[in-house]
Amino acid sequence: MKSIVIVKVIGRLMKELNNLWEDNWKTGVIESAKRRYQLKEIYPKIDNNSDLLKYFILAHIYNLNTSDLLKSEIDLIKAFQKGEFAHKELYLVYFFRELFSEKFHELLDASINYEMSQKWSFAKLSENFSSFSSNHWKQLKADLQKYKGVKAVLFVRKDRKYKGRIVLVDDQGNLIKDADSVWSIEALAKGRVNKKFYLPNGDTPTGFYKIDSVMPKADQQKLFGKHRRLIIDFISREEIEESFDEILLEHNWWKSAVIADELSRSLLRIHGTGLKNKLFYTKYYPFVTTSGCISMREDKYFEGQRVLLDKLMESLELSPISENETEIHGHLCVIELNDELRNISLQDILKIDQ
Incomplete structure (x- = not known):
């Protein structure tokens, strides 16, 4: 009986650790004190190295000053x-x-094999930010022609609090038009918990994705809006490296999604929302942030998810009706255009499309 109780206690504490890891990392005075207390309670029950690494990171995030950190670092190396x-x-x-300490890095460098050192280098390259140029864009449009289905591109800023914009590319590598002008729609790729792409519920990772139809039904409408969510799936590093020209592979635009996939991020979607942004001063107003998905504007004036679904069906020469939403398949590129501090406009995209 006693052993059963201990197992339950350990299970509860590890669940708490995982919740802390996935939650919003609020660092206010009261919140930090509460979480330091939780971490002190959790530490003695940690029985695997993956949880120990999470503990070590969270302890630093919440400024937990304890000798257990030194022991943790030794155990991690x-x-x-x-x-x-x-x-x-x-x-x-x-x-x-x-x-981590300098000594930790010295020992780590000496202990990892070639494959692991290549992963370290890949992560380093993923942070090598540079603007996406007209030459990159020209090559991307050419390379996308080999793919069937919809070809959507979401351009965002490096700072995700600014709104991005989706355009569509046809089978000839041209931007799809609506009447006489290029069609586009605003979207947001910002996680609500202010975390980076490599963490649970962080910003939508830049990269190359499959669009794999829609969810079976438009449920949980308070969170996800009244229209069905588009499913986007990760694509392997091997497929990307086989599919794109060297000029695109050298750029960092695709690497974040590969890393996020290896870190087990999942359930990425494009959706609207039934939530309302009451903070009119935010750069992304009236958009609502998500748990890492791409969000469309949805309010009494505009239903962005409906507009997007209809346009995707139209680009596939399908009637824009609910029954055809399941036929939406293709690919999505999420690209940080540059680090300017403003929303992405259609003119920004047309500028590199010249």
């Missing part, structure tokens, strides 16, 4: 030396590398 960690943990160490 031992895990790397014994080969008990994989690329997931290495990626997290890379992105939180400032939290």
Whole structure:
């Protein structure tokens, strides 16, 4: 009986740790104090290295000053030396590398094999930000021609609080028009918890995705809006490297999604919302942030998800009716155009399309 109780306690504490990891990392005075207390309670019950790494990172996020951190760092480097960690943990160490001591990095560098060192280099390249140029865009349109179905491109800013914009590319590599002008629609790729792309519920990772139809029904309308959600799936690094020209592979635009996939991010969607943004001063108003998905504007004036679904069906030469939504298949590129501090306009896209 006693052992059953202990197992239940450990299970509860590990669930708390996972909730802390996935939750909004609020660092206010009261919230931080509460979470430091939770972490102190959790630490003695940690029985695996992956949870220990999460604890170590969270302890630094919430300024937990304890001798357990030194012991944790020693145990973590031992895990790397014994080969008990994989690329997931290495990626997290890379992105939180400032939290670890110089000695840790020295020992880590000496202990990881060639494959792991290549993962470290790939993570480093993913942070090599540069603007997406007209030459990149020209090559992307050419390379997308080999793919069937819809070809959507969401351009965003490096700072995700600014609204992005979706355009569509046809089978000849031209921007799809609506009447006499290029068709486009605003979208937001910002996570509500202010986390980076490599963390649960963080910003939508830039990269190359499959669009794989829609959800069976438009449920949970308070969160996801009155129209069905588009399903977007990760694509393997191998397929991307086989499909795109060198000029695109050298750029960082596709690497974040590959890393996010290896870190087990999932359930990415494009959807509207029944929630309302009452903070009119936010850069992305009236859009609503998400748990890492791409959000469309949905309010009494405009239903962006409906407009997008209809246009995708139209581009596939399908009637824009509910029954045809399941036939929406294709690909999506999410690209940080540059680091300007303003919303993406259609003119920004047309400028690189010249």
